[in-house]
């Protein structure tokens with residue numbers, strides 16, 4: 001009997017870029033050992049499995065694992081030999097293991113270093129990483145114009161900005177010509193415990209920028225194993241998420257599946273970036289997306305989990321210089 005083709009995740013358009021991203025994106029920060037050690041075999045196995053199941057979008061940064069994530073992703077992509085036109089790589093600039101530097105000089109050097117580590121001739125998206133830690137006026141007046149030159153030089157195809165406080169995006173987008181920033185990457189703001197990105201979506205669409213939402217599992221809060229030591233959430237938020245995870249498990253459900261399905265449900269979000277470091281996680285996350293597309297999510301358990309998380313709904317944590 002012929003074997004069934006593997007179910008694959010759907011592709012979604014990214015703003016005005018013409019790129020089509022897998023709705024589940026591969027967050028490569030775990031490849032920098034950010035959530036614990038990952039062997040070369042696990043890294044290569046996870047990325048291979050991602051490709052097999054239709055994931056075509058990979059996000060990294062020089063900051064993750066102090067350049068390790070970029071190196072491991074580069075080595076892995078090379079080893080797998082997938083044609084360059086079949087995947088989309090996003091990396092970042094301005095945030096490094098030794099601090100922040102959004103100067104034109106630094107980000108211009110940074111892309112060459114990233115390309116070398118990634119073993120690529122160009123990246124699809126270069127994003128200013130966590131801009132709330134820099135001067136937003138420098139981002140507008142110096143960093144983004146420098147990235148525009150890199151675009152013209154063919155080293156990058158599209159420009160993005162990332163960070164936690166949502167106000168940083170409006171600050172920047174209100175001060176630059178339309179079309180200069182192609183992509184916004186927001187994290188920890190479109191999940192079951194915090195969905196504040198939703199209010200910003202009409203604005204982002206009106207600006208024509210593509211929307212990527214990262215950390216649907218709230219950087220480990222919405223997992224059975226819980227978050228890593230360094231997680232910045234309050235004890236109250238951690239405890240509520242732990243209670244929600246236990247509640248799901250006791251009823252034969254998995255909090256991570258539910259959380260990912262919640263984030264994937266909004267089709268204005270082109271890709272939901274999940275950090276993955278094992279074949280099993282890739283399989284589970286793709287299965288969650290396929291189940292959502294075919295059967296839908298379990299609305300009853302979702303409502304129950306939302307009720308558990310209600311006291312901490314939209315609770316976040318400080319990040320950056322707290323400007324605007």
Ligand code: NAD
Nearest residue numbers: 027028029035162187214215216217218219256273274275
């Ligand atoms: P996440 O919410 O995706 O959680 C990742 C954690 O969940 C890891 O410990 C991972 O091993 C675990 N996990 C993944 N799938 C699982 C499953 N099915 N079951 C149980 N556990 C599972 O958080 P993240 O990794 O921080 O975010 C995803 C990606 O988004 C990052 O890797 C990065 O590429 C990007 N990101 C960017 C920024 C930024 O630019 N400022 C910030 C955060 C995240």
